[in-house]
Amino acid sequence: MFKKISKHLVITLSIIVMAFFNIFAPYYITFIFPSSNKMIIGVDYYIDSEVAIAEDLEAMNIVGIKVIKIELLCEPNSLTDYTNNRTKVFFEQISFYDFKIAVKVMREDVWKLGYYLEHWGDKIDYIQVLNEPELIQGFGEGALLLDDEIFTPVRQIISNVTAYNVANNGNISMYTNFSPAFLLRTNIVQFYSNFTEIKFLGFDVYMDIGIQTTPFIDLALRRLSGRETIVTEFGISTLDENKKTEFVISGLNFFKAYGYKQCWLLYWNGQEYEISGTKLEVALKEWIKDNGA
């Protein structure tokens, strides 16, 4: 009887241990077999005011940032609106540098996309087709969008950008980003992967648990989509600069070891996530000098 109980206890414990091992071990194994590639660093940038743009771009360039992700800011119905001017100044200033520009197109921005591309399409490298589509809120309180409500704007954005590329001999690549919640809505990943225009997918990582489970979840994303993945959002909301610096730098070390070719940080300027003017800015500059592409 004792032998039988012992046997079942050993098997049950082994099952639990192996289940956790399969989820978390890849994180530690990554450091045993680190990739030696260089990584491109990007940032999310909120165009706050025209006045700060030149200074911010100069600072980003000094740090070694290569990709800047912005929101689609424009007002086609009112050409004198200040949002148009902010975007105009941004793209004027960007011409002095060699940044790649990614533009995040949200569901409510679809109707503005034609105007935006017409004016600034030649300066854009990537279009993000919605933001974490699996989590977009619907009309009801707390309700998520239904599949069809996501698919329609995705088709519209891809069709608009493809038409622009064809008409203007453009070279805008499209992608989207997912949170770990895609594991519950895998059909959305599959829907995106049906479009050859979607060149890569982004994975958004937050918190320690997010970093540690990245290999497990990223593998699922790559297998489901058949696309290369990069980190499109990574940051931490804290006012403690030491904690922020330690978290971001350790995360970057892991992503580089894992083999990601790009990691885009959140945000250059923006509340508790802010990089600009913090210790992280200095640490990031050093990190990019040693590890950046």
Add this chain to the structure above:
Amino acid sequence: MEHKLKEILILGLTVTVTLYVLLFILNIYMGFFISYTYPLGYVLLVVSYLILVPIIVGAIDVITKHYVLGYSEKMSLSFWYYGIFYLLIYKTFDTLFMYFPFYVYMPVTFILSLLALGGASTMINNGD
């Protein structure tokens, strides 16, 4: 000793090949499952992976023991319990070696799984 090794190899080969075949089939039809009346197909995929595959593997293990190797103990009906144990042993080797090139990963994972699953299967057979 020789008899024991033969048992380990037979059981290991049976369980490992069954696992490989079932996971290969699931992998091929993954896209179909996911797109089939979402989320119904996806639920079926998860159920297949976590419930159906272990049950089939556990059942084949028991059948092999009793009808091929002629075990005389009472037949165990804990198919899923032993099946999920075998599946996790295989997945553990898969996780450990997936960072290696395919020509290393494939044979090493197969041989280690075969030996480990065969060993585990002979040890846990007590008819319960």
